[in-house]
Amino acid sequence: MTTEFVERVRHRLAGQSRGADPITLAEAVRAEAGGALSHDAVLDAVRQAQDEFLGVGPLATLLDDETVTDVLVTAPDEVWIDGPAGLARTAVRFADEDAVRRLAQRLALAAGRRLDDAQPYVDGWLPAPRGRLRVHAVLPPIAADGTCLSLRVLRPATYDLDALRRRRVFDEAGARILRTVVEHRLAFLVTGGTGAGKTTLLSALLGVVDPGERIVCVEDAGELRPTHPQFVSLVARPANVEGAGAVDLPELVRQALRMRPDRLVVGEVRGGEVCSLLNALNTGHEGGACTLHANSPAEVPARLEALAALGGLGREALHSQLAAAVRVVLHMRRTSVGRALTEVAVLQRYHGEVRAVAVWREGQWTARRALFTDLVRDEACA
Structure with a gap:
């Protein structure tokens, strides 16, 4: 259809009280064509009109x-x-x-x-x-x-850990590390770039949480759909055309804390809600999790500093809360052969600053493996 023909059909539809359903579109196309189109041409024109006016x-x-x-x-x-x-x-x-x-x-x-x-x-x-x-x-x-x-x-992210292992997102050793993180209730961050598979991995990890634990999840878009009997999802709401009615993530985190969560999850931290999350993880909500855009685990402290500043939390306070709240960073990367878990890091405090120390990288334990082993042992004894 030409632009002129599209406009004629548009004006005809605008003058009718009926919706732009396929039958109405067909009638409008036939009327504007003046009988000059064959049956097949009308069908083709209707398909193009649907592309133009619907969906x-x-x-x-x-x-x-x-x-x-x-x-x-x-x-x-x-x-x-x-x-x-x-x-x-x-x-x-x-x-x-x-x-x-x-x-x-x-x-x-x-x-x-x-x-x-x-x-x-x-x-x-x-x-x-x-x-x-x-x-x-x-x-x-x-x-x-x-x-x-x-x-x-x-x-919706619906893969479980076994499905991700079959897709070679991680190997058997990586699967054991992930299950250990969940079973020992270690608070963790899933990091990576856009489209790296952060949400997919987080959903899979939530699926292996003990069925007796209640998970309350706060998200922007409602992507997480783990197979878990006690998963509660809260989804943020943007403002309407008039700029009213918004319900943002920081408010939802506060509401989630009143819902008796065993584990608090934030789908992705992008701003001041990181302050509410860290506060929650420091008040007895062990095993919490969230995703975060970051190029590497080493950049996580600086990234969180910038986000915490939006919520009014200073650098020193952020490092203090981060050291007490989060234990492990799981880093996803998009490779030439697909998405993969490429690094596991433990957050450690050095002279007042939190640093991410790699303990597992590209399928191999690093020389700092003992940091992860000690962390698991300490949590088991707590």
Whole structure:
């Protein structure tokens, strides 16, 4: 369909009180075509109209692929996907820049957000058939070369430890370390970059928690779905179009503490909620966990310093609380052959500062293995 024909169909639909369902679309297409289209051509035009007016448009086929984690539109003829093999360009094309802009604005509206010249960027959430969809879009002139649209598919993390071992995320020795961390109620962080598998590993670890323990989990997107009989999920709520009604992670952490958790879990710390989490882990909630964006375990203290500053916690206080609250760092990395657990580190305090000391790396124990052994022994005797 040409842009002019699309606009005629759009105006016809706008003048009707009925929704843009497939039957209504077909009638509008036939009416605007004036009988000039064959039956097959009408069906093809309806399919294109559905792409234009409903759902995620021509990106639907890409998001239906369960291996796709991100869909990135940088130009009408540049649509990329991210999956197990990394970024790859697709054959999907938009008619023009206006088509990309219309899709971005429609998705923003569906997410309860505003996207126009006065508010040229947006970040929001949408439900998806098998999870949730994070929508981010930027309009010109902020996006100098045209509308940029980024969709991230957040599917529930449902793998267990045995499934991850079969997928070679870690070997048998790594599985034993992970089970030891959970069984001895060692508070831990799962770190790594974007798409490294942090949430998947955390969900698998929660699945081996004693069924008699109550897990209360706080998240932005509700990704964690461990197989556990006492898993309670609290999901943050963004503000509406009017800027009201937001429920953020720090508030949810405070609410979670009133729900009698045996283990408190934060899906990912991105800001001041790290202060609430550390406070909780220092008040008898052993075995807690969260994920954190970090390039390596060694960078974790500095990363937490920056986040804690957002919550008003100073550097010295952060290191003091971190040393008492968190024991182990599990680092995930995205490699050429897939996602893998590449390092296990123990947090140790040296002259007032917390440092992450690697005890297991790339499938081998390091010379500091005794730190992990002593930590497990001390927890067992506590």
